[in-house]
Amino acid sequence: MKLLFQTSGKLAAVFLLLLFGTVVTTRAQGAKLQLDQLDVLANKASETVDVRLDERLMQTTAKFFSGKDPDDAEIKDVLKGVKGIYVKSFTFDKDGEYSPAEVETVMSQLRSGTWSKILTVTSKKAGENVAVYLNTAGDQINGLVVLSVEPREFTVVNIVGPIDLEKLSKLEGQFGVPDLGIEKEKTKKKD
Amino acid sequence: MKTKFTIAGLVIALFLGARGPNSFARGDGFNDAVRTIEQFYHVKHQNIPLLARAGMKAVRTAARIKGGDYRRLAEAGSIRVVFFEDQNFDSRGQIANFKAALQSTLIAEWSPLVQTLAAKDEEQTYIYLRDSGAKFSLLVVTIERHEATVVQATVTPEILAELMKDPGDMGKALTDDATINDN
Numbered sequence: 533m534k535l536l537f538q539t540s541g542k543l544a545a546v547f548l549l550l551l552f553g554t555v556v557t558t559r560a561q562g563a564k565l566q567l568d569q570l571d572v573l574a575n576k577a578s579e580t581v582d583v584r585l586d587e588r589l590m591q592t593t594a595k596f597f598s599g600k601d602p603d604d605a606e607i608k609d610v611l612k613g614v615k616g617i618y619v620k621s622f623t624f625d626k627d628g629e630y631s632p633a634e635v636e637t638v639m640s641q642l643r644s645g646t647w648s649k650i651l652t653v654t655s656k657k658a659g660e661n662v663a664v665y666l667n668t669a670g671d672q673i674n675g676l677v678v679l680s681v682e683p684r685e686f687t688v689v690n691i692v693g694p695i696d697l698e699k700l701s702k703l704e705g706q707f708g709v710p711d712l713g714i715e716k717e718k719t720k721k722k723d
Numbered sequence: 724m725k726t727k728f729t730i731a732g733l734v735i736a737l738f739l740g741a742r743g744p745n746s747f748a749r750g751d752g753f754n755d756a757v758r759t760i761e762q763f764y765h766v767k768h769q770n771i772p773l774l775a776r777a778g779m780k781a782v783r784t785a786a787r788i789k790g791g792d793y794r795r796l797a798e799a800g801s802i803r804v805v806f807f808e809d810q811n812f813d814s815r816g817q818i819a820n821f822k823a824a825l826q827s828t829l830i831a832e833w834s835p836l837v838q839t840l841a842a843k844d845e846e847q848t849y850i851y852l853r854d855s856g857a858k859f860s861l862l863v864v865t866i867e868r869h870e871a872t873v874v875q876a877t878v879t880p881e882i883l884a885e886l887m888k889d890p891g892d893m894g895k896a897l898t899d900d901a902t903i904n905d906n
Contacts, residue, residue: 574819580840585887589834589852593884607888625843706888708837 562646563667563675563692567620569637573630573686579623583708587615587692610702615693619708627683635681638688642677650697666697676700680710752853753875755828756864757805760871763821766810768873807871818842825849825864833862844868852883859883 574580594611624630641647642665651664660682667675673694680687689709703709757768814821818840826835833851840847844867851862855877863874878886 571822572819574822574840575816575842578841578843580838580842582835582838582840584835584837586834588854589836589887592880593887 563690564616564618565638565641565677565688565690567618567638567688567690570620570622570634570686570688573622573634576624576629577622578625579621581619581621581708581710583617583619585617585707590614590616606699606702607706610696610699613694614691616691617703617707617709618690618692619688619710621687621710622685624684624686629684630686635679635686638677638679642679646674647677673697752829752833752851752862753803753805753873756825756862756873759821759825759828760807760864760866760873763824764810764812764814764871766807766812766871768805768807803873803875805873809869810871812845812866812868812871814842814845816842818845818847821847822849829862836861 571582590611594608594614622630642649646667646669647665648668649663650666651662653662654660660680662678662680665677665679666673667677675690675692676695676697677691678687678689687710691703704711761767822838822840829835829851833853836850836852838847838849846868847864847866849862849864851864853860853862858877858879860875860877861883863872863876865872865874
């Protein structure tokens with residue numbers, strides 16, 4: 533009986549440790565969107581880009597950005613603390629080749645309490661609609677999503693981990709992040 | 724004693740079971756990727772000696788990757804290349820299914836890094852990554868309408884960091900080098 537209690541105690545401790553580990557991991561991964569359901573769009577898209585840079589890869593490579601090159605130093609600074617960059621981008625030949633239901637699979641995740649929209653850029657003429665969402669816990673930024681919805685293009689950029697919004701544009705055109713013109717649009721708005 | 728034999732028998736059976744048909748059928752990612760292409764597109768790969776005998780580009784390409792423009796890919800380890808030439812790669816509007824098939828084949832050991840697809844032109848590039856101790860292994864699968872290439876190479880973290888700045892370009896450059904015959 534004593535052995536049984538000892539074994540049960542050990543099992544309970546292991547279980548609690550596993551539970552704690554799961555909670556910590558879930559919080560860290562909370563800013564990572566589920567985007568695999570969009571993969572089916574590749575059948576209709578004229579061009580599909582899918583980039584996944586996870587935490588381990590980010591950490592391993594970030595330290596190899598030289599501090600001597602000013603561009604590299606800036607990128608290194610932006611990447612500090614970033615746990616992942618995930619991009620899915622679909623370009624279509626004709627309008628209406630993807631449905632609002634597909635956009636909704638992403639939007640529904642962004643409606644949870646931890647996400648808030650911080651910027652919307654709409655251009656009726658070009659049919660562009662770019663929105664930036666932040667995932668926060670108190671003052672801490674856990675992640676960011678840039679959603680670009682156009683008649684012939686649908687792009688989701690999901691950056692997991694703390695990121696300085698002022699430096700976000702440094703990542704455009706790097707690491708598979710498309711040039712979304714966020715900084716330019718922000719400047720235009722201020723003018 | 725009989726119990727001990729039974730337990731020993733079970734352990735051996737489990738061990739053999741674990742190493743049985745599944746693990747022998749499974750390759751190292753490279754062969755799995757080649758097999759997935761063959762099964763999905765009903766094509767057959769050609770290996771380098773065969774192409775070399777036929778006087779085709781494969782050997783030169785492999786040599787160039789090893790010592791030429793892409794020596795950075797080869798500097799830290801071996802290069803493996805398989806070609807599919809003059810064959811028909813038709814996804815029948817189901818290019819996403821091939822992507823999913825490749826993903827499920829490789830996901831246990833390889834992490835997807837970059838994937839670019841152009842369904843209309845039947846062009847696909849898949850770059851997968853695997854930790855190889857202090858270095859990384861890259862598996863690059865490129866498919867076009869009539870040919871495909873599977874390349875596995877080892878890179879240092881420094882090179883990987885450089886490649887990651889424009890991950891799509893690396894796949895394209897490697898594809899071009901492996902598929903453009905500059906005779």
